[in-house]
Amino acid sequence: MSYRMSRKTPKPSAKKPSKAGRPQSGGTQDDARESLLKAAIPLFAKKGFSGTSVKDIADKAGVNISLVSYHFDGKEGLYRACIEQFGKHRLSSVERILQPAATREEFRVRLEMFIDDVMAWFEEEPELCAIVQREAQMGFELTRDVFEQTFVKIFTTFMAFISAGQKKRYLRADVDTEIACRFFFTAIVHITQKDEHARKLLGINTEDPAYRKKLKIQMSSLFFEGMQAKDKVTP
Numbered sequence: 196m197s198y199r200m201s202r203k204t205p206k207p208s209a210k211k212p213s214k215a216g217r218p219q220s221g222g223t224q225d226d227a228r229e230s231l232l233k234a235a236i237p238l239f240a241k242k243g244f245s246g247t248s249v250k251d252i253a254d255k256a257g258v259n260i261s262l263v264s265y266h267f268d269g270k271e272g273l274y275r276a277c278i279e280q281f282g283k284h285r286l287s288s289v290e291r292i293l294q295p296a297a298t299r300e301e302f303r304v305r306l307e308m309f310i311d312d313v314m315a316w317f318e319e320e321p322e323l324c325a326i327v328q329r330e331a332q333m334g335f336e337l338t339r340d341v342f343e344q345t346f347v348k349i350f351t352t353f354m355a356f357i358s359a360g361q362k363k364r365y366l367r368a369d370v371d372t373e374i375a376c377r378f379f380f381t382a383i384v385h386i387t388q389k390d391e392h393a394r395k396l397l398g399i400n401t402e403d404p405a406y407r408k409k410l411k412i413q414m415s416s417l418f419f420e421g422m423q424a425k426d427k428v429t430p
Contacts, residue, residue, distance in 0.1 A: 231258065231262060
């Protein structure tokens with residue numbers, strides 16, 4: 196999905212595209228586009244969509260304000276692009292991790308990798324996570340289709356992974372995949388959202404490699420063993 200405005204093909208007598216009404220910035224057009232995305236993310240995270248102005252974004256990016264319309268067709272397009280880029284990147288990572296497992300051990304390893312990957316979202320891109328969570332609370336008024344093509348697919352990919360584990364008889368057949376996945380994501384989101392509280396009150400947080408490793412193993416164990424099929428199956 197692209198939010199870049201279509202570029203009109205100049206007539207033979209027209210000037211070169213770079214001088215035919217295209218707003219200029221200090222670098223290339225791609226540089227300007229990336230600068231706008233980078234500038235918009237912390238502003239949207241802090242002020243929300245309504246509280247952030249196009250001028251705020253352009254000033255922070257150090258580019259001509261008209262480039263927001265040129266590259267994204269306005270503030271809404273830029274907002275959507277921030278979420279879409281994040282969602283597509285994370286979906287690609289999840290699809291690589293959650294491949295069907297050939298053995299129970301591989302299933303568990305992939306589950307641990309998935310836990311680690313989801314936790315990394317909040318550690319590496321907290322501002323984008325804040326934008327996504329706020330948008331979810333607002334009812335996806337501006338980005339429903341973006342969510343359906345990215346974060347909903349992450350959820351359904353995980354459901355398919357669980358379902359494949361049931362078919363292989365690694366997991367109990369009576370487990371409802373949708374409920375299991377909702378339980379999993381709720382736990383991850385709660386842990387990461389309350390990480391700062393845990394650091395202040397308990398002296399622990401997920402930025403500590405040793406604690407993060409322990410948390411990953413414990414979550415995997417609780418989740419997997421709680422759903423594990425009781426009958427003995429040869430891996």
